[in-house]
Amino acid sequence: MAVEVRIPTILRTYTGGAKAVSASGSSLRELIDDLEAQHAGLRDRLVDDKGLRRFVNVYLNDEDVRFLGGLDTPVSDGDAVTILPAVAGGSRA
């Protein structure tokens, strides 16, 4: 099975510059483990000890996975996953 994962500019250092990579897994958690096996260091940018990092958005097809099952979101062959860092900031410390 294969899922296309679109990689944002800031994470392309882990994929040798690739804007999109292929990975497999039946859940987002497994998919991220597979991404880590192929591109070491990538998982730590997506996941912390509480789960998906707060300011990294991961989408399965058109939906933010926070509204699906988070790391337990089922993933199927032919799905597309998009990773976009949050665009955020502000004057607060």
Next chain:
Amino acid sequence: MIVLAKDVYDAMVAHARRDHPDEACGVVAGPEGSDRAERFVAMVNAARSPTFYEFDSGDLLRLYRDMDDRGEVPVVIYHSHTATEAYPSRTDISYASEPEAHYVLVSTADPLVESVRSFRIVDGVVTEEEVHVVPTLDPKTP
């Protein structure tokens, strides 16, 4: 240096003033590799806060897909500070995730004086740059 057409500059300031005292935010998109801030896109601040901004995650996906379809990148990412200076905060620096963007800050702390400054934020390092406002962007060479 960031070159901004006057209508884009005015649109950013107007957006900041309109959303004051909440922070306003958005992008100015342009063709990948061109460094031309051509297309102004005001975004909703999902945080609706006087001290924090965040693009709604669904809006963010639609924006990036749209830019991708048009062959664009976010040349400028702008937001406002409503009570402090137009300088990147520690929060701004830690969340800056587009190394090639120009981060434009608008301060609305003073209702009579506009303050618009621009910065590169790369690997946690802030470098201020000149803001150059022009009547229109130069036409592209064919």
